Amino acid sequence: MPKDSGIGASSKRREDVRFLTGAGNYTDDINVHGQAYVHFLRSDIAHGRIKSIDTSAAETMPGVVKVFTGKDFEGVGGMPCGWEVTDRHGAPMQEPPHPILAQGKVRHVGDPIAAVVADSLEQARDAAEAIELDIEELPAVLDMKAAAQEGATLVHDDLKNNICYDWHLGEADNDKVNEVFANAAHVTTLDLVNNRLVANPMEPRVAVAEYSRGTDEYTLYTTSQNPHVIRLLMCAFVLGLPEHKVRVVAPDVGGGFGTKIFHYAEEAFCTFAAKACNRAVKWTSSRSEAFISDAHGRDHVSRIELALDADNNFIGLRTDTYANMGAYLSTFSSSVPTWLHGTLMAGNYKTPVIQVNVKAMFTNTVPVDAYRGAGRPEATYQLERVVDKAARELGVDPIALRRQNFITQFPYDTPVALTYDTGNYDGTMDKLEAAADLAGFAARRAQSEANGKLRGLGINCYIEACGIAPSNIVGMLGARAGLYDAATVRVNATGSISVMVGAHSHGQGHETAFPQVVADMIGIDESMVEIVHGDTSKIPFGMGTYGSRSLAVCGSAMVKATEKVIDKAKKIAAHLLEASEADIELKDGQFSVAGTDKSVAWGDVTLTAYVPHNFPLEVEPGLEETAFYDPANFTFPSGAYACEVEVDPETGQVSIEAFTAADDFGNIINPMIVDGQVHGGIGQGIGQALLENCAYDENGQLLSASYMDYAMPRADDVPFYSVDHSSQTPCTHNPLGVKGCGEAGAIGSPPAVINAVLDALNSGGKSIDHIDMPVSPSRVWAAMNG
C-alpha cells in the first residue's frame, strides 16, 4: 500500500502552485528601485593580447553611469578555484589568475573585457559598442594533445606549460600494470571522446546587487545552487568583504545541473559595482551570453584498456585522459576529472589493478566544470563502453560478462580509494531484466527488421559516489571547503515548524520532500512543516545542493536537529506528565507515558516551551535546534540501464524506442520526485548521446552558440521511460539510509544509448567497434558506409 504522507509517500509538490500560476520568484523577477543595468563587453576572439582599451567615448554616451575595465579590479582578488589537486610528483597544480575583467590577455570567446553600467540595458549595450579595443590576436590553443606538446602556445604566459596537472590514481607502478596486461588472455582497448556540453538550465544566470552606504551592507540576488558558498568565496577570496555585511539570496532557481554551483565573475562584478556606483545594478544573461560564459561540462579525450584472463575475469584496467579545463579554473573544475572521476573507475567490478592517468589542459575555450554527474558520467562512459566492446570481441553475453565481474561482498575497498558500503548489483540487474522485458527483445528486433530497421539493445551499469565527504578526507585531497551541511529546526509556539536548511532546491522539490521527513519523525501533518532556504541571512552555513547530496547530507543534519528537538520536547512532556523522561514516547504527535494512558499533545508541549509557566527549571525555554552533519563516507547509488534503439539504415537516423532504468537509491522519501529526477537525468543523457555537442572551429569560435546550433533534446526526441527503484540497499552510514538520485540518469544513460546503437549496427552484419557521441545521422551513416 503506498503511503499517503510522510517518508515514502508521493506527496504532491507544494512549490508547484506558485510555479504553475506564474507566481514563482526567480532572480530576474527581482527589480530594485532605481537599479542600473550591466552589459559586459566580451571578447569575440579566442586568444589575444590587449594593447589598449579606450572607454572615453563610451563614458559620454547617454545614460552611462560608469564603465569598468580590468584596471578597476587590480586591487581585488580573482575568481578562486575551490580544489587544489596535487600532481603525480607531489607538486600543486598550476593555478593561473582568473580576473573578474580581463587583464593583459583575453583567453576565450566570451571572456569579459569591460562592463558598462547604465540607466537602461539598451544604453549599456549601445555604449559598449563605443568602447575601442586594440587586441593583438594570438594563435588559439584548442586541441588538448597539441596543447600538451613542448613549445605549444601558452594560454597563460606565466605558467611553464598548458598542463594544469598530470595526475594519477590507483596503481602507481607502471611495471606492475604492464605485467598485468602482458599476462592477460585478452586486452580490449578503446579510444573515445566525452563530448563537451553546455548545461543549459532553462533559466539563464542573473545577478542583482545593491549596497547601502548607511549601513555598509550588500545584498546580492543570484541564480545559485549554494548561496553560502558564493558569499564565502566572494567575500574571502575576491572582494575582501566581511561576510556579516553581505547577504546572498538565491530565490527560486530555474535549474542548475551544476552550472550554478560556481562563483562567477558577474556576481562579484555586480556586488563591486553596486558600491562603486552607489546604485543597485542588475545583469541578466542572454542565452547567447550563457553559451560563452556559463561553465561547460565534460570534454574528455580518453584511451581505456581492459585486461581479462582466460576465464573473462577483469584483471586490470588502465585509462589515460586529457581533460579540458578551458581558459581558467572554474570553482570546482580541478576536482572533476580527478577525485570525481578517477575514483569511479572501478565501477561495479572487482578489477584488482586499476591505474588512472589524467592530464588537465588549459585551452582557449570557456572554462569547464561540473555538469550533472561531474566526472562520474565520464568514468562510467569509458568503463561501460570498454566492457561492452570486450563482450563483443569475446563473443560473450554483455550481461553475463558484467555479472561475472560484479562486486558481491560489501563493504568493498576499491583500488581507487573508495569503500563501497553496500549494494546489490545482481539484484538490480535482475530488476532490469524483468522491467525491460529483455526476454522479449529478440521478437522486438525481428519486428523492427521486418519494418526495415535495425534494432539494438544496450546495457549499462553504473556506480555513483554521492554526498561527497567526509570533510577531513576531502581536505587531505585538496578541497578548500568542508562538505558538511546544516539545518535549524525552529518549532513555533503553536507547533508548526520552520526548517532552515543549507541545501537549496533548484527543481528537486525540497520544500515538499524535506517536510515529509520531519513530519514523519514527529507524527504531525506535513503541512505543519515548512522549509526556508536560499538566503544567507536566514539559514545556517550550509554547502548547498549538488552531487546528489541534499537529502544524504543536509537531510541528515535535519534529522539530527529534529532528534535534538524531540529530546528536549520529551523533557518538557515528562515534566507535564509528571513522569520520567525515559518513559516518554512520541507517536502520531502525542507524547505518552509508556504503559499508561497519560499523554500530552505536541502542540501543548511546544506552547509550554514558549510559555514556560509550568516548566522544568533545568531546561531552557524555547524549542529550536541546529545540527551540522559531516558524512562518514560517500553514498553509493548504483543501477543497471537498458536502452533499445532503432536505426534507419537508409538515413542513419537513431530513435530511442525504449529506455528502462533500475536504480538502487537506498531508502526513498518521495518516489514521485525520485522518478522525476531519473527521467530528467535520462533526458539529459540521451541528449548527450544523440544530440548535444559544443563545437569550436579552428580559431576558437564557438559554433554551437545558440539553440539553433546546439541541439537540445525536445519532447519528440525521447520516449516514455520505465523506472524501477525497488532494488534498495539502504546506505549504512546516514540516518535515513538514503543515497541520492539526482545525477544517476545522466550518468547511466549515455553508455546505454551508444551500446544500443552499436548493437544495432553490428546486427546489420557490420563490425563497428565505436562511434563517438553525439550519434548524429551523419556519423551513423558514415560508420555504416565507411
Add this chain to the structure above:
Amino acid sequence: MTQVSMTVNGQAVSGDVEGRTLLSSFLREHLSLTGTHVGCDTAQCGACVVHVNGEAVKSCNMLALEADGADVGTIEGQAAEDGTLNVIQQAFQDHHGLQCGFCTPGMVMSAAALLKENPRPTEGEVRKYLEGNLCRCTGYHNIVKAIMAASGQDVSNIAAE
C-alpha cells in the same frame, strides 16, 4: 515612445513603449507579470509562450506594438479567481510535470492551445506539438503524461512512473 493598449487576462492595460520593446518585456517589465519567462534570444525555447487572440505565441518574438488592441492571456490568468488551478495546471501538479518551474508557464500555455485544437491528442501529437517548448528538468515524460491526463485520457498505464 508609442502608446500601446491591450487586454491582458481580461483587464485593459496600456503603456508607453519603444518600437523595439518585445511583448515579453512589456508583460514582465511594464506590467510586472513575471510569470512569462525568457529563456533564450532566438525564439527557440518557448518559456515565453502566451496567448494572443487565442493563439499560442512566443512573446519574445512579437513586438509589444504588434499586440496593440489584442486580447492577451498569460499564465497569471489561468487559475480561477479564487486560485483554483485549471485542469491543465492541476494535471501538471498531479503528475509531477514540473521541477524547477521555469519552462512551466510556457508549457501550460502551449498545452492549453494544443487541447483547444486537439482535445484528445495522442502521445506522438503531444510530443510534436511541444517542439517549440524546451524543458531541461523533466525529460518530458511527466509533461506529456500530464497533458494527456488533462485531456481526460487514462494515463495510469504509461510506463512505470
